[in-house]
Amino acid sequence: MKQGFRQTMAWLHTWVGLLSGAVLYFVFVTGTAGYFQIEISRWMRPELPLASPVPALSDMLREADRHLRREAAAAEWWSIELPLGRHGHDLRVSWSDGGAQGETRTHTRVIDWDTGLFREPPTARATGGGHALYVMHYRLHYVPRGVSVAIVGVCSMFLLVAIVSGLVVHRKILADLFTFRRGSGQRAWLDAHNIASVLALPFIVMITCSGLVFKMEDFLPAARGPLYGHEHRLLGAELYPQFGQPRPAHRAAGMLPLEHFVPEVRQHWGARAAPRRIRVINPGDAAARIEFWHAGTGTIRQEAREKLNFNAIDGRLLERITDTRSAPILAESTMAGLHEGLFAGPVLRWLYFGSGLLGCVMIATGLVLWSVKRRAKARPGSGRPFGHDLMERLNIGTIVGLPIAVAVYFWSNRILPVDLPNRAAWEMHSLFIGWSLMFGYVLVRPAPRGWAETLGIAAGAFGLLPVLNALTTSKHLGVTLAAGDWELAGFDLTVLALAVIFGATAVKVSMSMRAGHPMRRNIVLIPDAGRKVG
Amino acid sequence: MRPLSAAYRWSVVSRFVAAIAGGYGLAWLFTAVLALLLRDVWSMPRIDAMLTATMSGLLVYAVVIIAVFRARSATRAWGGLAIAAGPLALVFLYAGTHT
Numbered sequence: 300m301k302q303g304f305r306q307t308m309a310w311l312h313t314w315v316g317l318l319s320g321a322v323l324y325f326v327f328v329t330g331t332a333g334y335f336q337i338e339i340s341r342w343m344r345p346e347l348p349l350a351s352p353v354p355a356l357s358d359m360l361r362e363a364d365r366h367l368r369r370e371a372a373a374a375e376w377w378s379i380e381l382p383l384g385r386h387g388h389d390l391r392v393s394w395s396d397g398g399a400q401g402e403t404r405t406h407t408r409v410i411d412w413d414t415g416l417f418r419e420p421p422t423a424r425a426t427g428g429g430h431a432l433y434v435m436h437y438r439l440h441y442v443p444r445g446v447s448v449a450i451v452g453v454c455s456m457f458l459l460v461a462i463v464s465g466l467v468v469h470r471k472i473l474a475d476l477f478t479f480r481r482g483s484g485q486r487a488w489l490d491a492h493n494i495a496s497v498l499a500l501p502f503i504v505m506i507t508c509s510g511l512v513f514k515m516e517d518f519l520p521a522a523r524g525p526l527y528g529h530e531h532r533l534l535g536a537e538l539y540p541q542f543g544q545p546r547p548a549h550r551a552a553g554m555l556p557l558e559h560f561v562p563e564v565r566q567h568w569g570a571r572a573a574p575r576r577i578r579v580i581n582p583g584d585a586a587a588r589i590e591f592w593h594a595g596t597g598t599i600r601q602e603a604r605e606k607l608n609f610n611a612i613d614g615r616l617l618e619r620i621t622d623t624r625s626a627p628i629l630a631e632s633t634m635a636g637l638h639e640g641l642f643a644g645p646v647l648r649w650l651y652f653g654s655g656l657l658g659c660v661m662i663a664t665g666l667v668l669w670s671v672k673r674r675a676k677a678r679p680g681s682g683r684p685f686g687h688d689l690m691e692r693l694n695i696g697t698i699v700g701l702p703i704a705v706a707v708y709f710w711s712n713r714i715l716p717v718d719l720p721n722r723a724a725w726e727m728h729s730l731f732i733g734w735s736l737m738f739g740y741v742l743v744r745p746a747p748r749g750w751a752e753t754l755g756i757a758a759g760a761f762g763l764l765p766v767l768n769a770l771t772t773s774k775h776l777g778v779t780l781a782a783g784d785w786e787l788a789g790f791d792l793t794v795l796a797l798a799v800i801f802g803a804t805a806v807k808v809s810m811s812m813r814a815g816h817p818m819r820r821n822i823v824l825i826p827d828a829g830r831k832v833g
Numbered sequence: 834m835r836p837l838s839a840a841y842r843w844s845v846v847s848r849f850v851a852a853i854a855g856g857y858g859l860a861w862l863f864t865a866v867l868a869l870l871l872r873d874v875w876s877m878p879r880i881d882a883m884l885t886a887t888m889s890g891l892l893v894y895a896v897v898i899i900a901v902f903r904a905r906s907a908t909r910a911w912g913g914l915a916i917a918a919g920p921l922a923l924v925f926l927y928a929g930t931h932t
Contacts (some may be wrong), residue, residue: 456895460895512888520887522867522868522882522886525868526872534880627880628884
């Protein structure tokens with residue numbers, strides 16, 4: 300290109316950001332919500348009991364062991380899911396009967412913490428919960444899998460390019476971090492974009508790279524064909540190995556109690572580690588095996604790959620699966636673990652959430668900056684080109700419309716009839732119907748006014764959620780705060796905080812609207828990114 | 834603002850196609866060739882070869898996108914892609930017939 304490297308990179312930063320901004324914003328909003336998917340899912344199933352303190356691992360195993368030995372002595376397998384790490388609040392046991400004609404039945408029981416007895420799992424309304432939001436951040440919605448892989452993959456690649464080119468453009472990273480010239484129109488938007496980007500830079504770099512690595516086998520499956528040919532299945536088996544399942548010896552034998560294995564599991568995984576699931580194969584048989592699956596606490600690496608396999612009769616460790624078996628596997632597992640953040644405790648989880656929000660702000664201010672610069676450049680009195688006006692309206696529909704749509708998703712969870720067929724799907728339809736309505740709204744409203752009005756709607760949609768919750772369920776702030784259930788209370792408090800942010804922004808925008816156009820002044824600070832590059 | 838010429842607009846479109854599709858193709862070829870090299874020349878277990886090659890391929894994709902926009906013209910960008918892809922394709926075809 301004719302101009303220098305920095306000008307080229309400024310141009311690239313602008314256009315790559317503009318092309319991928321809307322998709323990346325969607326990915327960041329839904330992915331950030333995903334860091335609290337378990338808490339969101341609990342809020343969306345208000346029929347479930349409040350949180351109770353989780354007993355010690357050995358105590359839980361003793362209860363589960365006793366119940367299974369009594370109720371499922373002849374089962375083919377037992378499975379015990381533990382409420383440890385990021386795995387909910389239920390102590391859940393299930394087992395499978397080998398039926399006479401090969402038909403198997405699986406039974407599931409959940410402990411009732413009040414009585415200490417196992418019972419049928421409690422039922423709750425059908426909902427996609429926080430998990431559905433989380434899945435959307437890579438799977439999108441209403442599109443085939445291949446399409447979502449390509450769109451999210453290419454946009455993530457563009458984000459990586461935008462990071463590199465953005466760094467080239469803004470050499471003075473540290474100075475930018477402490478620079479905010481408020482109230483000066485375009486320059487304030489630029490500073491806001493810089494501050495959000497630089498503050499969250501380590502997170503953004505990490506989350507972009509790790510997201511690409513996480514999904515690389517879907518996005519760039521180039522090595523699979525040459526290396527594996529028709530043996531596609533072996534790829535999964537080599538990446539996520541499973542233990543062999545021995546046939547029963549059909550000879551009864553006394554199994555060691557489950558809690559017997561806890562010290563040795565801790566010895567292998569560290570004191571802070573815990574199992575997420577325990578599987579017993581051939582219980583009560585001479586060929587009985589016990590598998591411990593890691594819960595992801597106390598390690599950054601992805602939990603799914605750490606497993607221990609014991610002989611249940613004599614307690615010998617038979618086999619250990621770990622992701623430290625080679626450097627590439629360890630690298631991939633660490634990237635995946637960093638992306639998921641399952642290892643993060645409450646403080647780190649809030650840091651993930653906050654960094655994710657900063658990422659949303661970075662993308663939003665970047666998109667706004669594009670419009671503001673175009674508007675500043677338009678000749679006075681000549682009116683704005685149709686395309687620029689449309690872009691700004693679409694920006695409003697994306698940046699403010701999407702959070703409103705997420706709020707609509709939560710509203711639909713409380714308002715849709717509990718026995719509605721396909722209820723979970725309709726919650727998701729509500730999100731997209733709400734989003735479409737917001738796009739319709741901003742297309743008929745003048746652009747600057749549209750900002751203030753939609754921000755006000757967003758404040759209302761989030762701020763009234765705790766009220767709606769109190770009117771429709773018994774798990775509202777009055778109850779959850781009193782019981783000290785901070786996860787459930789945290790949802791209501793977080794949406795209130797979001798409402799305050801949206802409300803304050805709405806007030807700010809409408810005030811500067813009255814004082815004259817907020818983004819009118821024309822100050823160009825970076826090498827002109829809109830200039831012709833050939 | 835000066836109106837942009839049609840030729841300029843097309844050269845930008847051409848660059849984006851080169852970056853997205855051309856870059857993907859080059860990353861694909863690079864990944865496949867590196868995977869085979871790692872397995873056959875370096876005797877890496879194939880799961881390790883696959884992970885290493887694919888992670889490197891992602892990096893190549895990002896670098897190629899930037900290089901395409903760094904190039905002096907869209908034509909030169911396409912030329913660069915072809916020059917890089919040629920030897921990789923030859924190695925890939927050779928390896929395909931000899932393994």
